[in-house]
Amino acid sequence: MGFWQDFFRKNGKxxxxxxxGSVACWMLLMIILPQLFMLDFSFRTNVPPxxxxxxxxxxxxxxxxxxxxxxxxxxxxxxxxxxxxxxxxILTAIFVTLIDVALCYPVAYYLAHVATGGWPRLMxxxxxxxxxxxxxxxxxxxxxxxxxxxxxxxFLVAIGILDxxxxxxxxxxxxxSGLSYAYILLMIFPIYNAVESLDKxxxxxxxxxxxxxxxxxxxxxxPHAKPGITSGCTMVFMLTAGALAAPQILGGPSSLWFTQxxxxxxxQAGNWARGSAYAIILLATCIIFVLCVMKIFKVKLxxxxx
Amino acid sequence: MTSDHIRKSFxxxxxxxxxxxxxxxxxxxxxxxxxxxxxxxxTPWECFSVEWFEFLTKDQKLIEGLQNSVFIGLGVVCLAVPxxxxxxxxxxxxxxRVRPWYYTITIxxxxxxxxxLGISTLLFWDRVGTMFGASRESVFYNGxxxxxxxxxxxxxxxxxxxxxSRLQRFDRVQEEAALDLGATHVQTFRKILLPFLKPAIASxxxxxxxxxxxxxxxxxxxxxxxSTLTTFLAAKVRHGINPSISALAVVIVVLTxxxxxxxxxxxxxxxxxxxESARVAKGEQKSRGAQSRFLFDPTVIMxxxxxxxxxxxxxxxxxxxxxxxKTEVLAEKRRIVQERIKKRxxxxxxxxxxxxxxxxxxxxxxxxxxxxxxxxNFQGLxxxxxxxxxxxxxxxETQDAPGRAGTENFQSIFAPRxxxxxxxSxxxxxxx
Numbered sequence: 001m002g003f004w005q006d007f008f009r010k011n012g013k014x015x016x017x018x019x020x021g022s023v024a025c026w027m028l029l030m031i032i033l034p035q036l037f038m039l040d041f042s043f044r045t046n047v048p049p050x051x052x053x054x055x056x057x058x059x060x061x062x063x064x065x066x067x068x069x070x071x072x073x074x075x076x077x078x079x080x081x082x083x084x085x086x087x088x089x090i091l092t093a094i095f096v097t098l099i100d101v102a103l104c105y106p107v108a109y110y111l112a113h114v115a116t117g118g119w120p121r122l123m124x125x126x127x128x129x130x131x132x133x134x135x136x137x138x139x140x141x142x143x144x145x146x147x148x149x150x151x152x153x154x155f156l157v158a159i160g161i162l163d164x165x166x167x168x169x170x171x172x173x174x175x176x177s178g179l180s181y182a183y184i185l186l187m188i189f190p191i192y193n194a195v196e197s198l199d200k201x202x203x204x205x206x207x208x209x210x211x212x213x214x215x216x217x218x219x220x221x222x223p224h225a226k227p228g229i230t231s232g233c234t235m236v237f238m239l240t241a242g243a244l245a246a247p248q249i250l251g252g253p254s255s256l257w258f259t260q261x262x263x264x265x266x267x268q269a270g271n272w273a274r275g276s277a278y279a280i281i282l283l284a285t286c287i288i289f290v291l292c293v294m295k296i297f298k299v300k301l302x303x304x305x306x
Numbered sequence: 307m308t309s310d311h312i313r314k315s316f317x318x319x320x321x322x323x324x325x326x327x328x329x330x331x332x333x334x335x336x337x338x339x340x341x342x343x344x345x346x347x348x349t350p351w352e353c354f355s356v357e358w359f360e361f362l363t364k365d366q367k368l369i370e371g372l373q374n375s376v377f378i379g380l381g382v383v384c385l386a387v388p389x390x391x392x393x394x395x396x397x398x399x400x401x402x403r404v405r406p407w408y409y410t411i412t413i414x415x416x417x418x419x420x421x422x423l424g425i426s427t428l429l430f431w432d433r434v435g436t437m438f439g440a441s442r443e444s445v446f447y448n449g450x451x452x453x454x455x456x457x458x459x460x461x462x463x464x465x466x467x468x469x470x471s472r473l474q475r476f477d478r479v480q481e482e483a484a485l486d487l488g489a490t491h492v493q494t495f496r497k498i499l500l501p502f503l504k505p506a507i508a509s510x511x512x513x514x515x516x517x518x519x520x521x522x523x524x525x526x527x528x529x530x531x532x533s534t535l536t537t538f539l540a541a542k543v544r545h546g547i548n549p550s551i552s553a554l555a556v557v558i559v560v561l562t563x564x565x566x567x568x569x570x571x572x573x574x575x576x577x578x579x580x581x582e583s584a585r586v587a588k589g590e591q592k593s594r595g596a597q598s599r600f601l602f603d604p605t606v607i608m609x610x611x612x613x614x615x616x617x618x619x620x621x622x623x624x625x626x627x628x629x630x631x632k633t634e635v636l637a638e639k640r641r642i643v644q645e646r647i648k649k650r651x652x653x654x655x656x657x658x659x660x661x662x663x664x665x666x667x668x669x670x671x672x673x674x675x676x677x678x679x680x681x682x683n684f685q686g687l688x689x690x691x692x693x694x695x696x697x698x699x700x701x702x703e704t705q706d707a708p709g710r711a712g713t714e715n716f717q718s719i720f721a722p723r724x725x726x727x728x729x730x731s732x733x734x735x736x737x738x
Contacts, residue, residue, distance in 0.1 A: 011491055
């Protein structure tokens with residue numbers, strides 16, 4: 001009780017109520033309760049909306065079972081369609097994350113320690129610009145570039161590497177590059193911030209002691225940048241796995257993304273319960289991934305969400 | 307030392323490629339907005355035009371989506387800025403032991419996939435509505451309400467981070483001094499804390515609006531039957547693309563660039579003002595430079611000037627001479643298609659001019675045409691009956707002279723008069 005007395009003494013009644021009210025609204029009505037309701041809903045049978053909350057709307061595991069085994073009528077022993085989409089989504093998200101690390105680390109290091117004069121500041125500002133362009137439009141830009149008459153195909157055909165246009169969209173090349181592009185800035189900024197805080201003298205010292213450049217990176221720079229890399233990886237992984245715009249626009253006709261299956265369950269099949277069960281699966285996977293990464297790299301959540 | 311040089315030039319090359327990857331797609335997309343080709347592309351370049359921008363202004367659904375987006379953005383700002391502020395102030399006051407938990411929960415919406423947030427918001431308010439027995443027209447089922455709530459869930463976390471970083475520089479002593487001097491808590495909040503947080507409030511508001519404006523993943527679930535700019539865009543991109551989307555992209559890119567530049571100028575001014583006040587506090591004299599007002603900031607003026615000049619030039623260049631250029635391009639295309647037809651006829655003659663030989667080709671051509679709407683000018687050119695006619699004529703010719711050598715057949719086809727006739731008929735078809 002002492003805390004609340006103290007709280008209202010410190011803030012006064014009006015301000016205290018405002019703080020308490022807004023935070024309570026936000027945490028309960030917008031963060032915690034909706035997630036709990038979604039969890040609850042995912043365990044309910046799929047009945048039409050008028051019956052929600054009645055007896056018919058009972059508890060069941062059917063949606064989770066469906067994800068693994070498919071419908072009762074199907075002859076397959078497992079639900080290969082959804083499981084393979086799920087697996088592909090997670091693997092692709094990991095792949096995209098690794099590509100982004102490989103792309104961003106050298107650039108971040110260059111910006112932080114190699115570039116001189118006014119360049120780093122200008123480049124960092126330039127990095128922000130594409131991030132403010134709508135996600136859909138960024139995907140659209142890739143669709144234009146990778147189309148069968150797009151500039152890349154025209155170029156490759158013109159210089160004679162290909163004799164006929166290559167279908168980048170059907171082969172998911174457009175999707176992978178679009179996804180790597182979409183969240184690359186959430187990778188480069190944490191790494192840049194971490195690398196920048198490294199004292200240049202440490203690099204100099206390692207060099208003076210005769211360490212080759214790759215060992216300087218391996219033993220000095222990367223350990224220092226670890227929190228930044230971890231934070232970038234979690235952000236990029238989460239956003240890529242949960243992306244909807246880029247797969248909708250860049251995905252080929254036969255390739256689905258897990259979020260698209262959720263979207264279909266809601267908007268086409270009208271099966272909200274299954275949609276929320278799948279959303280819970282996605283959420284749980286993301287949380288497990290973050291916890292694993294935190295455990296492996298020994299960083300705290302506070303360091304990630306910055 | 308040479309390996310060092312190689313490594314250095316290699317890293318510069320890498321950075322250049324990285325920036326090309328970052329900006330290349332955006333630049334190419336922007337260029338396609340100015341190409342008159344009806345399919346968004348840079349090569350082959352047809353005519354410089356701004357007609358796609360005019361096309362945009364006539365799109366009623368787009369305007370509606372834009373209005374909805376602005377409305378939702380303002381709603382999110384009104385909700386997320388106070389909530390983020392409250393969240394940040396609360397963080398400084400909760401007990402040490404609770405703090406990590408509190409922080410984890412408030413930050414979690416950033417890490418939760420947007421799709422999940424949208425679904426949970428939709429479901430939660432649906433259930434709440436059912437509990438209260440509200441009708442389907444009530445606020446709980448309203449797309450605007452749901453979208454504002456759903457977006458504010460994670461945007462509040464963004465704004466909270468902005469406020470936290472500002473509050474870290476706040477000197478608690480000021481507050482205590484005000485309280486000691488007899489100010490009430492509300493007065494202290496209004497006179498001390500709010501003025502200190504003003505720049506953070508401004509940037510949080512800008513951030514919240516932009517984040518709301520460009521959000522898609524959450525909105526697509528919560529918007530129900532309404533539409534915003536992003537859902538409109540997604541529907542449009544999925545149903546078939548044309549350069550008007552690129553034109554819209556150009557508008558958005560230019561506006562965001564402008565916004566980013568203004569934001570930067572604003573931040574610099576705040577920083578300068580802060581330095582100034584620090585100097586005043588130290589008892590030094592006021593310098594004149596910090597007095598420059600925001601709207602008369604030279605950088606801002608420059609940006610606005612370049613923007614208007616560019617817009618004007620683009621508009622005039624895009625309207626003058628457009629029609630002539632278009633007819634030229636059309637004629638050029640027509641010529642290419644004629645050549646293609648000629649080649650095909652030649653081929654068919656060699657392959658015994660059979661209908662069987664032609665039919666697969668026709669279908670392939672039709673498919674090609676469907677894949678590239680750019681050639682829509684030539685609609686009907688590849689329609690089956692059209693080709694049948696052509697095949698028919700060539701067949702007649704072969705039948706006319708069954709015994710003669712093949713070369714003579716070709717001669718008649720390549721006779722100039724013959725070609726002119728064909729071109730004439732094609733053109734007639736098009737003018738029809």
